[in-house]
Amino acid sequence: MTDHRIILLCVIPLAAGLISIALINRKALSRLVGILSYTLMLGLSLSLLLKITAAPDSESILVSQMGGWTAPFGISIVFDSLSGLLICAAAAVGLGAYVHSFSVISPVTERRYYHPLMQFLMFGVNLSFLTGDLFNLFVAFEIMLMASYALLTIGGSKAQLSQAYKYILLNVLASTIFLMAAGMVYGMFGTLNIADLARIVAEHEAANKELPAGFKSLAVMFLLVFGLKGAFFPLWFWLPDTYYTVPISIAGLFGGLLTKVGVYTVARLFPLIFASDGTSTILADGTMLGGTSPIIQTILIVAAAFTMFLAVLGAVSQHHVRRILSVHVISQVGYMVFGIAVMTGNALAGCAFYMIQHMVVKCALFLCCGVMEKHAGTDDLDKLGGLLKRDWFLGVLFFIAAMSLVGLPPLSGFFGKMVIIREGFFEGMWYLGVIGLVTGAITLLSMLKIWSYGYWNPDQAPTTNKPEAVKASCKPAYAAITLLVVCALFLGLGAEAVYKVANRAGEQLDNPKHYITAVLGDDAYAKVDELIDERIAQEPAGPASADGESLTLVNPEEEATP
């Protein structure tokens, strides 16, 4: 369904960024503009999300064609359940981190284009979630990255500068590969529109026709790029060092948002397009189940397993709160990759849910760490202590967020992990499920480490700041953390409602029909339907139609290989 308002989600941060350039020396006004922009984004995305959740399937995807150029030629902007969920979460996280920064960021830094950069970062992030065009995705990534480079080096301390090169050079390298891969996609298929690509792949699948040579290498190139942005195993090494040096609010924003953009693109592109092997199974009810390329799936499985497990071990070995949290970002990304690797609708729904809860929770933890640093002047666990006595409110907030991250019921992490791990066991990936559970246990260990060292330990060191002074100066920070923790609680206690949206996101990722028809028009999927009908006519009693109704239990590879 066409709705031109969705592009406002990109226009709002752009406009706010421009306005705050003009207001560069007016602190209060630029803060007001920033808060207004995040709130508007949050409100607009929530209202659009509610609208498409209430709508029937055929109207559940909002599309706007830029400049009125029809789909495969112009740039499509698509707002479906997945992007809606992520944009809502991103706006909430952005608001939290932004408000939090008022109490930790230095006035000098603030004047160095901090406000516009925060807005331009959101512009890039929102555009990557919304765009329906591969090359536009590249551009969105670049906008986001440019803002993140600048935010990374904002203030320009020695540590920041020396760490920034790793991040910048790696991302430039990844962008180059992305650019080449996009060019190759165009050379191979003559289109860059994601829906059009999905259509072409679906037609190949329906006809059981081989995809062009080199398709798999393209898939691997994309996986490399997005894996680097999303910090998958073994491309994660840049992350902990980078997040260690930046101002804590920015670290919270990066930890919440940036890796998720990488994961999102994998979730968007791989089940629909790049994980396909050009075969399919026709189920009894006439729907098509696309085959999955075993190589790509294996890569994803290995990435998921190692990302989850090795990273959590790395986190246990750390002794600084910031480092523990940053390494945990990686470990949690492993669960999302797990969800994608399973590639059923339910698992993808779990992945979507996990992504948004992790954004909120992780950002909240980073922001708590910021206040802890204010109390103790350091994030070294040996020098922390007695925080619960000094500041019980912070303790409560931290505890809720930490337990959400670990995934204790009824908090939000539980519902994400439960669905993903259960799907893993259903689909015969029990090893991933086991690793997921063990990882969860070790996560608990490292969160308890922060808790016992930081909050329960007797107050040992003569800390730099008086509790009252910290509490007075950190009012925005408390507000921000409270906002995010309330969001996290809502995601946990209201998981049923959120899963309604997430399930639809999973369905849309699993079955490309709605996405394709929404972007390209109603008859774009006709050829696929024709081909499916032909195949049903040819093999009326195929092996698949016998047990076709148990959709989640069919293993596509076994069915597809003749």
Place this chain on the structure above:
Amino acid sequence: MSSSILRTANGIIFPLTLLFALYMALKGHNMPGGGFIGGLIAAVALVLYRMSHGPDAMMRLMPVHPRVIVAMGLGIAALTGVVPLVFGEPMLRSIAPYISLGVGDPVHLPSALFFDVGVLLVVVGVSVGMIVRLGEEVEDE
């Protein structure tokens, strides 16, 4: 860097280059050219002026700081993109009417022109700002 030959020659080169930049920017709608290229040429003119007359002279030539030019350009481009939304059209939708001036042929005036002007300003602002900034850094040392 500054020599009297360059300075004198620049008296002719500078206005001509700016004119050429304008020409390139305007013909861009149907032919090679456009705001980006026009902006680059204009930036080259300004940089050459900076070489011949010194950094201060060039900054006097700019009515505002380069960052303001960038912001203005982005603003104009974004505004051109947003206006169609008000009329229920998709963003960046452009119209290309022929406007009669009373004399001669009607003028082809696409709304994309405003977008191009925005691009031109951004490119001028970015290039000049970049060179000014890097130049300052190098000269300081």
Place this chain on the structure above:
Amino acid sequence: MTMVLAICVAVTFAVSIYLMLGRELKGVAMGVFLLSHAANLSILAMSGSPMMTHAQQEAEVAAENGSHAHIVDSPLMKDPPILASQYANEQPLATMVDPLPQALILTAIVISFGVMAFLLTLLVVTNRKTQTIEVADLAEEARKA
């Protein structure tokens, strides 16, 4: 022509990787700039040449008995999609090259321009703060911090 471009891409990549593996960030930055050029060249190589497209088109059309073959059926054919739908059997295709890859390259150039500016400024700032742009010294600096 494709061969020449392919060699160019290969050489540019080789030089840029060599530079990026250097010990000084100046060289690394130069490597980054060359890298984006290599990527742009490779897109140009992938966009194909107009004459070939037309010949292929005719062969396809002849084979399909006059009906216009869809792009999906021959993924190696690089029809400019907009042109192909309008002038399927007409002359312009023979002299026109697909404009879209060039638009992509232009966009990519602009972006790498921005990245270049940022990286150069960062180099200057780093040099001023730490008095060095040697990779090893910066790593030492990072370890201290």
